[in-house]
Amino acid sequence: MPDSATMLMKQLHDEHAAALWGYCLSLTGRDHARAQDVVQETLLRAWRNHDRLQEGRGSVRAWLFTVARNIVIDDWRAKRTQSEVSVAEVPEGRNPNDHTDQLLLSWVVADAMLALSPEHRAVLVECYFRGASVSEAAHRLGIPDGTVKSRTHYALRALRLSLQEMGVGA
Template sequence: MHTADPLHSATRISTADEAVIRTLYLEHGGPLLGFALRLTGGDRAWAEDVVQETLLRAWRHPEALDPGRGSVRGWLCTVARNVVIDVGRARRARPPETGDAVLATVPDEGAEAEFDRAVLAWDVADAMAALSPEHRAVLLETYYRGSSVADAAKTLGVPEGTVKSRTYYALRALRVALEERGLVP
């Protein structure tokens, strides 16, 4: 409830009490709101809640409103200050509330796609690890390093025909390994 009018409180009050609170609000509401705004660092909604809670406490403790006990506005300001302190303590005692700043840390779609690519790369690396060393080596040379069949044959020390056949069977084995992991339909 973000209204400075204490009469919107869920608590039922009598007509006489309503008149007292309305008079308090008319006489002290503006200065009390200004004081509460300074206490809350300019948070108007919180300041309005502080004013409402302060006037509710005044209604609950009518003896404090006796001018013979001192300044009513002074008492209201002290109550408002205590309300702000109580809220501050309560906020420190529980986990912090999340605001819009937390949303800035949520990855956007581009970051999500990048994350998906990273997970896929890990899955493919895991599937590659399941291949024989010969199949793994030929796929690394031909697909990941981009070597031609002739260059792969020189690097691996095998004939070009062997590179071609190993590549064919390595791709089939890789497909099976990926299917086992649920990555290929």
């Protein structure tokens, strides 16, 4: 014959597991594996504290939800402290002569430009890299001014999309 703790756990599972599962899914950002771990840990703690739950003090579901929430918060805090790195000295300020970021960004933009059509690439090179006006770019490319304007518009949209696909920008 099952003991009172076993019967209590079966009753807890039958009455609260579905609601607890849904709550844990929301707490973990819909991470099913993590939610399952939290549910199991919560029910394990309920089993360990079955005497408290049998005394009938307060809502059992509220107790389970509080325990689940605390497990998620404790895990989040533990991971946050593990990723923090302490250093003996404050890092040096940025060197104004260091143009590494600018160089890397120019490489990324150059790669994104390769995704553009030759016509779009040509109009951006003329207008943005060579600094030509619309009429100068039109003359150099042998196309009307209006075509330079529209190609520039669509080339910038395509460039923005290409950069987004590369994970750059918003």
